[in-house]
Amino acid sequence: MIEQSSELKKESSMGVMDKLKTMNIQLLVMIAAIVFIMLFFSVMTEWSYLTPRNISNLFRQTSITGILAIGMVFVIISGEIDLSVGSMMGLLGGVAAILDVWFGLPLPVTIVITLVAGFVLGVWNGWWVAYRKVPSFIVTLAGMLAFRGILIGITDGTTVAPTSDAMSIIGQSYLPNMVSLAIGIGCLAMYFAWQQKRNGMRKKYNLEVASTQSTLTKSAVIGVAVLTIIFLLNDYRGVPTPVLMLTFFLLVGTFIATKSRFGRRIYAIGGNIDASRLSGINVERTKLSVYAMNGFLVAVAALILSSRLGAGSPSAGNIAELDAIAACVIGGTSMAGGVGTVIGAVIGAFIMASLDNGMSMMDVPTFWQYIVKGGILLLAVWMDSATKQKR
Incomplete structure (x- = not known):
């Protein structure tokens, strides 16, 4: 019995060490990727890539993708997906611009209405997934189409601009x-x-x-x-104020993921939904809460985007879901669920924003930017699958 217990302790310690080694390797890979991207674009742009002005712009770009990735990482950890975040962000940004430009509402009222609308849209997605048992891929794909259609309808296909000076505080202040x-x-x-x-x-x-x-x-x-x-x-x-907001949600998201019962339940559901249900976890309510939280964060990103652009555009947020999902996967989140970190998703968002920023400075055609980001997403998922098979 003593020998068996000692063997079990050795196995458990080895398992912990393996996990730590995997986390360290992922972190080193991401750091190496950031260093390579920085050096490559710096050389290609004659070092203008590393100027304080462009670094500030890069962090502002990261803030939007990063906030989307924080919400998305919880959705993916729970074993689901959300393809509607780009269209939802565009719709909520359009709503914020309409409230500000057409109705002239005070900024606090605009913020509250937008955040509540994001929360409601998140609950809508979560209700279909959790309680109606419709696959999240289908629910959010339908949302992606519907939200974009609603945005085009309420704006009549035109850009709503310019937003007020008060609105610009959210995304353009320092x-x-x-x-x-x-x-x-x-x-x-x-x-x-x-x-x-x-x-x-x-x-x-x-x-x-x-x-x-x-x-x-x-x-x-x-x-x-x-x-x-x-x-x-x-x-x-x-x-930039958006960077401060990203830092705040990064800290809150990390606390939820690592120090709260709610976070542990999300990981448990993504790891084994049947075992979670048998252990007494309310799976439906947890998934609904995850989508509601995701919708709220999408609304925050929408406010930053509209404020930064100074307008609400029918094309705003196009393909943003690709950046958010890619950021999560690059940051070590498993598409199978149950594995992922908030800090990893934010670092992944920084990598995606760095690529966008660098390719834009090099005047790389838009179609090549899509091809590169699609290839990176495929490579990241493949690496996750290969790692999972080895484990």
């Missing part, structure tokens, strides 16, 4: 330099304090804790990276 620096230092201090508390709790219960040198090295790398980004952005105009 934080003052000292404010962004203070927020960055404050967030780093909170993170380091949380890490220390977490390590203390693990020691208390005799769990494995990383070495002091490893912890200090990791903290130093994170601190230098965050402060470098802030100084780069401050060198242009400051940290």
Whole structure:
């Protein structure tokens, strides 16, 4: 019995080590991809790619795809898919522009109505998937077509512009330099304090804790990276407000995924829906909540997009679902469900935005941009399938 228990402990520890190695490999691959993309486009654009102005623009582009990816990653982890986020974002952005331009509503009212509309549309998708048992592929494909049709109908196929100066605050404003620096230092201090508390709790219960040198090295790398980004952005105009919003939802999403019962239920459902149901998890309600959360985040992205464009366009959000899904898969999310991280999805969104930005600066034709992004999505899914087979 003692030998069997020791063998089980060894197997479980090996399983944990395998998972850690897989996560580290994925992180290293993504970092290597970002470095390669940065160097390639910098050389091809005579280093104008790395100017503070373009870095600021790149982060603003990432904010929209990143917020969409945060919602999408929970949907995919739960074992479902949402093909309607691009059309939904276009529709909600059009609604926000109409409320602002045609009706002249105050900005807070416009924001509340748009967010509520996104939540309702998410609930609509979730109700069909969770309670009517219609495959999510079909439900969201229908939504993609219907939402785009509604957008063209309510705008009469024309661009609704220009939005008010108040509306531009959402997507075109910047934080003052000292404010962004203070927020960055404050967030780093909170993170380091949380890490220390977490390590203390693990020691208390005799769990494995990383070495002091490893912890200090990791903290130093994170601190230098965050402060470098802030100084780069401050060198242009400051940290864009959409980047601050992306950071906020990144932290909230990570907390939900790793520290909440709701997050654990999502992973359990994606890993094994039958076992989750037998263990007492309300699968239908959880999936409905996931789609409602996704709809809310799509509404946030829609407000940023309309504010940044200064208009509501019938073509807004076209193929945005491809970028969101690709960002999740590149970030290590499994299309089979049950596996994925919020931070990985946001890093994947940064990679997709980097490709868009670099190819646009090189004047690459639009059709080639679609081909490249489609190829990357196929490659990422293939790598996920190959990794799953090895496991």
